[in-house]
Structure formats: structure tokens, C-alpha cells
Amino acid sequence: MYWIFHFIVAHRRVFSLLLTSLVSLLLITAPPVKQAAVLRFLSMTVFFPLQAVTSRTMKIRNIFAENRRLKREVIRLSTTVAQLKDESYENKRLRDMLNFTPKFTYDFLPVRVIAYDPSPAQKSIVVSAGEKERVTMWMPVVDESGVVGKVVQVMHHISLVQLLKDPSNRTGVLFRRTGAIGILETENGRDFFVRCRDHEPIEIGDTAVTSGLGGIYPRGLTVGIVRRIDTIRDPLFKRVMLALTVNFDHLEELFVLRMSSQWGAFRTELDSIEFSDD
Numbered sequence: 001m002y003w004i005f006h007f008i009v010a011h012r013r014v015f016s017l018l019l020t021s022l023v024s025l026l027l028i029t030a031p032p033v034k035q036a037a038v039l040r041f042l043s044m045t046v047f048f049p050l051q052a053v054t055s056r057t058m059k060i061r062n063i064f065a066e067n068r069r070l071k072r073e074v075i076r077l078s079t080t081v082a083q084l085k086d087e088s089y090e091n092k093r094l095r096d097m098l099n100f101t102p103k104f105t106y107d108f109l110p111v112r113v114i115a116y117d118p119s120p121a122q123k124s125i126v127v128s129a130g131e132k133e134r135v136t137m138w139m140p141v142v143d144e145s146g147v148v149g150k151v152v153q154v155m156h157h158i159s160l161v162q163l164l165k166d167p168s169n170r171t172g173v174l175f176r177r178t179g180a181i182g183i184l185e186t187e188n189g190r191d192f193f194v195r196c197r198d199h200e201p202i203e204i205g206d207t208a209v210t211s212g213l214g215g216i217y218p219r220g221l222t223v224g225i226v227r228r229i230d231t232i233r234d235p236l237f238k239r240v241m242l243a244l245t246v247n248f249d250h251l252e253e254l255f256v257l258r259m260s261s262q263w264g265a266f267r268t269e270l271d272s273i274e275f276s277d278d
Contacts, residue, residue: 106218106259109133111141113251114158121189122248123166124149129256130157138216140257146222146245147171147210148254159256164223165189165248173223174211175202175240181211184223184242192224193239202226202240218259 115126129135131154141148141161149169153160162169164184171184173194178201182194196202206226212219224242231238 106257109256109258111254111256123163125161125251127159127161127254130155130159132157134258135159135256140217141254142221142257143246143254147217148246150216163248172211172213173208176207176209178202192242192244195237196240198231198236198238208242
């Protein structure tokens with residue numbers, strides 16, 4: 001019995017051809033009713049199980065391929081996390097050696113926009129928090145995309161926020177990749193630019209963040225992305241055009257960074273300076 005099975009397996013292509021030919025001849029000579037019955041029988045006993053097995057095999061292969069891809073991704077992310085942890089420990093160690101402590105400590109106060117500036121420029125908004133919620137002048141306002149503006153007037157339960165796109169607003173920015181520093185400007189509330197020295201290696205796609213200078217915004221809050229560089233107007237300086245990351249047309253839920261402004265410290269230092277009459 002074993003040798004018969006072994007012979008069939010060894011010559012399976014010939015036997016498959018003979019079996020297929022025999023079934024085809026039977027179907028050709030059989031009446032239509034018999035043909036339909038045979039086709040149904042073959043579909044239920046041969047083709048459907050074969051299709052199911054093939055489908056499951058393909059799914060298993062896809063699962064194994066996805067598993068290998070995820071393992072590679074886990075290894076890559078684990079390596080990145082290890083490197084970041086090492087850099088974090090090194091950063092902390094260097095901070096401790098320098099006796100360095102962060103200048104800014106703050107917490108997030110969620111607020112809602114309850115009114116917009118009625119002018120077409122929309123230079124400001126009103127948010128649902130004020131003195132009762134410990135909001136004070138110059139506190140930064142942000143959303144999940146970046147900087148929205150700063151508090152310029154505080155009442156009992158509401159506050160007025162000057163938006164970043166107000167032409168009279170000036171914000172110190174830092175280009176994260178190069179370290180170049182400038183001031184965010186706009187002339188019409190739509191086109192935003194930073195004047196930089198012509199030799200600064202700023203590229204399209206670079207990210208601009210708050211520089212931390214000026215005593216209002218902490219360093220590192222996202223402001224915009226470089227979309228164009230204009231070097232025609234001035235031989236020494238170039239205009240780096242930015243696309244702000246915040247969508248000022250759809251401001252709803254925001255966050256006030258409750259932090260002590262450095263402006264108070266600046267005023268104290270200025271008041272302590274004695275000027276001579278000479």
C-alpha cells in the first residue's frame with residue numbers, strides 16, 4: 001500500500017493531468033443536470049476547501065511579515081528610547097554640575113474662546129478665564145499646534161488675548177535647526193516673516209519656535225514652518241517667510257500657561273537702577 005502512495009506522489013503531475021482529463025470527459029458527456037451536480041460536488045469538496053486553505057495561508061504569511069516589520073520597528077524605537085534616556089541622564093547630570101534650574105515653571109489652564117475681535121483683522125479674542133482663575137497679564141496662550149498669543153487684559157472671569165498675527169505684536173523666535181534668532185513680523189496679519197542675516201543656513205521646512213527672549217513665552221513653543229526665503233529686497237538680510245502652525249480661523253479650546261512673567265523682574269531691576277543727574 002505504501003509503494004502505491006509513494007508512486008502517486010512521485011508522479012503527481014501525471015496523475016493530476018489524468019484526473020483532470022477524466023473529469024473533463026465525464027462532464028462533457030454527462031447531461032446538464034449531472035454536470036451541475038458534479039460541479040457543485042467539486043466546489044464543496046475540492047475548490048472551496050482549497051480556496052479556504054490558500055486564503056488562510058496568505059493571511060498567515062501576511063501576519064508573519066507584519067510581525068517581522070513590527071519587531072524591526074520595536075527594535076528601532078527601543079534603540080531610540082535608550083539613546084534619549086542616556087541623553088536625558090547626561091543632560092540632568094550636566095545641569096546638576098552647573099547648578100542649573102529651569103527659569104520657567106507653569107501649568108496649563110484650559111479655556112474656551114467666547115468672543116472674537118469684530119474687526120476684519122481679528123487681532124484679539126476673549127477667553128473664559130480671568131482673575132478668579134489666577135490669570136495675569138502677559139501669560140502665554142497656546143493650543144495643540146503652537147502659540148496663539150498672550151493675555152493683555154484681565155477681568156474677573158474673562159481675559160483679552162492679543163493674537164500672534166496682530167501686526168503690532170512682536171515675538172522673538174528661534175530656528176530650531178540652526179539656532180538663528182529673529183523677530184516674527186507681519187504687515188497685514190496674513191504674511192509672516194523673520195528678518196535674518198543672509199549667511200544664516202535656513203532652509204524651507206525648518207521649524208521656528210519661541211526663543212525665550214522677552215520675558216513672556218518660554219523657549220521652545222512652536223510658532224511656524226519656513227515656506228519661502230526671500231533674498232531679493234536686501235543684500236545683507238533676507239526675509240524668511242513662515243506659515244504659522246496655529247489655525248486662527250478655528251480657535252475653540254485653548255490653554256493659558258499660568259506662569260510668572262519675567263517682566264516683573266525686569267521692572268524691579270529697572271526700578272533699582274539709580275540714574276545720576278550728570
